[in-house]
Amino acid sequence: MLLLLSRTLVLMLFIASLTMNFTAHSTDVSTYLPNGAKYSENVPTPESSLGFGIGERHPRHDQVLHYLQQVATVSSRVNIEEIGRTTQFRSQVLLTISSPENLANIDQILARRADIEASAKDPVVVWLGYSVHGDEISGTNAAMVVAYHLAASEDKAVKDMLNDTIIVIEPSLNPDGMDRFVNWVTTHRGITENPDPNHIEHHQNWRTGRTNHFGFDLNRDWLLLSQKESQNRIPYFHQYQPNVLGDFHEMGANGSYFFQPGIPTRTHPLTPTKNTELTQLLATYHAKVLDDKGRLYYSEESFDDFYYGKGSTYPDINGGIGVLFEQASSRGFQQETVNGLLTFEYGVQNHVLTSLSTIEGAWKNQAEFKAYRKDFYQLAQQQASDENFNGYIFTETKDNYRLKVFLNKLQQHQIKVYPLTQDYKINDITYIAEQSYYIPLAQAQYRVIKALFNQQKNFQDNTFYDVSGWTLPLAMNIKFAQVGRTWGLKTQDLPWQPSSEKTLKTVSSAYAYVFEWHDFLAPKLLHKLTSAGINTKVATKVFSATVNGVTKAFDKGTIIIPAGNQNVDNWRNISSDFAANNQIPLIALDTGLTVKGIDLGSSSFRPISTPKVLMVGGKDTSQYEAGEMLYYLDNLLEIPVTVVEMQRLTAVNFADYSHIIMVDGKYGKLNGLVFNKLKSWLTSGGVVFGQKRAARWLSDKELLKMDFVNKDHIDQLFDTEKLTYSDKESLAGRKRIAGAIYQAELDTSHPLAYGYQASELPVFRNSTVIMEQTTTPFISIAKYSHAPLLSGYTDQNLVNRLANNPTLVAHNVGKGRVIASTDDLAFRGYFLGSMKIIANSLFFSKAFNARPAE
CATH class of the missing domain: 3.40.50.880 (Class I glutamine amidotransferase (GATase) domain)
Known part of the structure; x- marks a missing residue:
């Protein structure tokens, strides 16, 4: 028995020695916080929850969430809320941090955000978003430190600040990519730290942790809203309407630290000049905290502020100030760079410093940020009235899916869209009331409308960090036009709102069923049918048939489901269910003899196979x-x-x-x-x-x-021939x-x-x-x-x-x-x-x- 205990003790000591070597750079949270600051013992530190210190190793997303939930449980300054789930079913959460009194009244405060006059005396709102690129993980680690500091600090200045400020923390904008990166680094890191840039720890496989489940860069999706993570977030962004948003990233290992403003000539013209001035004001706070620590940094270089689909630019057309932060990345735990040894902890600390400087700058200048937001929307109304047209009209007559997706995107951006109540003709095109809508420029989201519909082709600076054109109706192939005078334009009084729709099932003893190919989800329906063994054909020529006593023309690409050669039991009900689930009308034909064009037995109907x-x-x-x-x-x-x-x-x-x-x-x-x-x-x-x-x-x-x-x-x-090196x-x-x-x-x-x-x-x-x-x-x-x-x-x-x-x-x-x-x-x-x-x-x-x- 003693021998067994002795061997167990030796084994434990051996494991402990390995752990000590592995965590040679471990540190507790105080390392990242102001010297001499006092903190409540009731609030757990990150290391007490994680089992290791910030910067010691990369925590998984569930570990980060577990810690933040502990903080929210014990602190009256912190609320935590799940805003949705990712494709891989990880939780997306927001922390709302303020004084207990503000949190007790948070619903009323947020309800007043839409009314700028009513919210003038409410706290300034600062949103801090971290690690939208999942492998830029210093941000998520900094989020835990910032949350602890705000929840546990006994400093009077912090308490005073919380009385006047609401801080929203999104600790991980990309949980799926984050865990993909954490698993890679954890798998390939050694017992002994290895700063060699060639080590596998610093070179992820395809696909990298930068992207989400489907391989999308979520920092390009704030305006486009194609991904679940963005769709989950956007209602909360518009609920909080932040005055300032900090967007925390990493860049190449040989950089230093960047904060905006970016290159002055690469700011979108829809962004007010005052936005850049306030960004420069905040920059003085970032510079001070980094100067005090002797940290290298730069600004007004490398990055632009043009494309509105990024976290640091979307606030710029929504009455706020978006600020990009970029930390040189160790892409692991440490890496040799042109500036010397770069450690993970160093990067985390820089993001902590600028997170706190962002909050401080917004708090101490809250009157200016509130005034800016008020002027932003007042100026938008003036600019809308100065335009040489009044709004946009758009239509889609064939594809209900694309139309509804387009409408939903506009609605998610808080844009008011009004259905037409009667047909309207412009530029020799008639917009049919049932499928047409009008967007007046004279509304709060004037700049967002312009950003989505704009077709600018000439720019002051022709070098772009990202895309230069993203016009939403063009991308979705939605027909649209500017409306100059609105005389004769009749719309509903209330804006469009989403509603549930269900296509009625079609089950009968028809000779054949057909569905048209113009609907976006028609390929989905076709794949469902062929995968179920239901025989289908495509029309390679046009034809017309009698439907409910009326002659209807069918284009090439129309899919036919003939009754005569089906071998699947209950195929009619199966087909009807599939069509209803995809909201695609399944049209019954009573005869194979068409009114015009090819008959249903023609060889011009080509069989369809299930693609592999x-x-x-x-x-x-x-x-x-x-x-x-x-x-x-x-x-x-x-x-x-x-x-x-x-x-x-x-x-x-x-x-x-x-x-x-x-x-x-x-x-x-x-x-x-x-x-x-x-x-x-x-x-x-x-x-x-x-x-x-x-x-x-x-x-x-x-x-x-x-x-x-x-x-x-x-x-x-x-x-x-005449170019110089500067060109x-x-x-x-x-x-x-x-x-x-x-x-x-x-x-x-x-x-x-x-x-x-x-x-x-x-x-x-x-x-x-x-x-x-x-x-x-x-x-x-x-x-x-x-x-x-x-x-x-x-x-x-x-x-x-x-x-x-x-x-x-x-x-x-x-x-x-x-x-x-x-x-x-x-x-x-x-x-x-x-x-x-x-x-x-x-x-x-x-x-x-x-x-x-x-």
């Missing part, structure tokens, strides 16, 4: 574009996609799949064996879809019969397409364009991968118009080079098909207008026959 999709992923492919494809196919359409990394393709039997998707990436590393397999599979009947550089690779391998513009040719478009950055910006919206002209007769009524389709381009014009007939499905730029910046030399060039092509390769696009068709999950081309490539790839010239 493989997507190439992993290192060297774009995690963003792969995520967009997965979001569209897997999340919106519920079509399963098998993702296979490049290095595993050798072992995969391509014959198990009908389609292979290749998003943007570097495919030069694919070996000869994989290429030969791909070519053999393709010529035997497979379908490959290549996007951007994948398309160019297919061309290089002579599978795609298209030529591409090379880099030297693009360089020759720009005259560099280098400007020239690089001119040669780059950071992100702009273009107009493509569709061949709507082609199966890959089924579902589109108009030939004009806005598409998103963010690369200089350009196809050359072709004289081969029938292979070009979409080309850019003669003046294609619709929104955002592109140098005119590149616009001219793109004009009339193809952007979507497809042709036969043996028995198979190759389809290629130079646009990002599912960009950021909100380009609903061009997404259907992807679905058409899955279902209708064998419905066309186009052989290129050899």
Whole structure:
């Protein structure tokens, strides 16, 4: 027994020694807080809950939540609320921190936020959001320190501040990405700290913790609202309406510390000049605390304040001041940099310092921030009245899903939209009342409306950190127009509100059922049907049939479910249920003899097969574009996609799949064996879809019969003879397409364009991968118009080079098909207008026959 105890003690001591080595840089919370400050013993410290100190190791999201819940339980200064769940079902939470008296009246205080006069004497609101990029985790750790400090401090100044301030803390904006990163670092860190930048700890696999479940950058989604995390947050943002929002990030290891203002010429013109002045005021507080610690920092450099879809810019069109903070990242626990050894704890402390300086600056200058918010909305009303038009009208007559998604996005941004009560004609286009809506500019969200509908193409500074064009109705292919005079425009008195809708089930002994392809969710319904073994066909020619005694025309792309060749029991009820669940009308036809066009037994109705999709992923492919494809196919359409990394393709039997998707990436590393397999599979009947550089690779391998513009040719478009060294950055910006919206002209007769009524389709381009014009007939499905730029910046030399060039092509390769696009068709999950081309490539790839010239 003594021997057993002795061995146990030795083992425990051995484990303890390992732990001590592993946690050589551990520290308690006092290390991050003001010297000599006193704290209540009733509030637990982070280390007492986590079992390790801040900066000692990376806590998981559940550990962070557990600690913050403990703090909220014991502190009368802290409320915690779940605002939603992520795709992986992790909790998103907000902490509201203020004096006990303010928290007791928080509902009344927040109810007054919409009335600026009524809320003038209420506390100033500061929102601190951390680690929207899940691998920039110093922010989440700083959030725990800040929460502890505000909850436990016995300092009179802190108590006074809490009387006048409401602090909202979002400790992790991206819980799924955060835990992906934590698991990576925890798996690969050693017992002994290793600062070597080449160590695997600092190099995450595909996909990184930066993104959410679907691979989206959530710091680009505040305006677009395609992702669940953003949709969960936005109602609370508008409930609190923060005067100041701090957005805490990390950057490359060789940086120092950045806080806004950013580059002055790269601020969006909708942002008032006073916004920059107040940001500079706050900057003096950040500089002071960092100066006191001897920390390196910089401002007014590198980062811009242009795109409103980021956490630091969305407040700028909502009456607040958004401030970006960027800490040089150890991307692990420590890393050698040009500035010496960078430790994780160092980064956490910087974010703690500027979190507290943000609160202090807002508190001590609260009168200015409140006055700014009041002036912001008053000025918006004045600017709206100064416009040469009164509002926007928009419509979508065929696709109820896209229309309702568009309306919901506007409603989430607190924009008031009014349904038309009678038809209205403008620019020779009649807007039908039942599917048309009006947005007056004269409302509180004037600037948000302008940001979403604006089609600016000329800018003071043409270098962009992010996209330069993001016009929402263009992205969603919603027809819209400016309304000058509102004479004759009749709308409902109350704004539109979401309502539940249910398509009635259709169950009868019909000869056949049909549904039209123009609805966004039609591919989802088709996949449900074919997966259930229900036989379907697509119309490759138009026809008309009698429906309830009235002749109705059906476009190409209409799906037919014939009764005569079904082998699934109860298929009528199954089909009806699927259609009702997707709110798509299922139309019953009583006869196979049509009024006009092809009859239902015609060979022009082509059978549809269930696609089996493989997507190439992993290192060297774009995690963003792969995520967009997965979001569209897997999340919106519920079509399963098998993702296979490049290095595993050798072992995969391509014959198990009908389609292979290749998003943007570097495919030069694919070996000869994989290429030969791909070519053999393709010529035997497979379908490959290549996007951007994948398309160019297919061309290089002579599978795609298209030529591409090379880099030297693009360089020759720009005259560099008189440029000086200071023009280098400007020239690089001119040669780059950071992100702009273009107009493509569709061949709507082609199966890959089924579902589109108009030939004009806005598409998103963010690369200089350009196809050359072709004289081969029938292979070009979409080309850019003669003046294609619709929104955002592109140098005119590149616009001219793109004009009339193809952007979507497809042709036969043996028995198979190759389809290629130079646009990002599912960009950021909100380009609903061009997404259907992807679905058409899955279902209708064998419905066309186009052989290129050899």
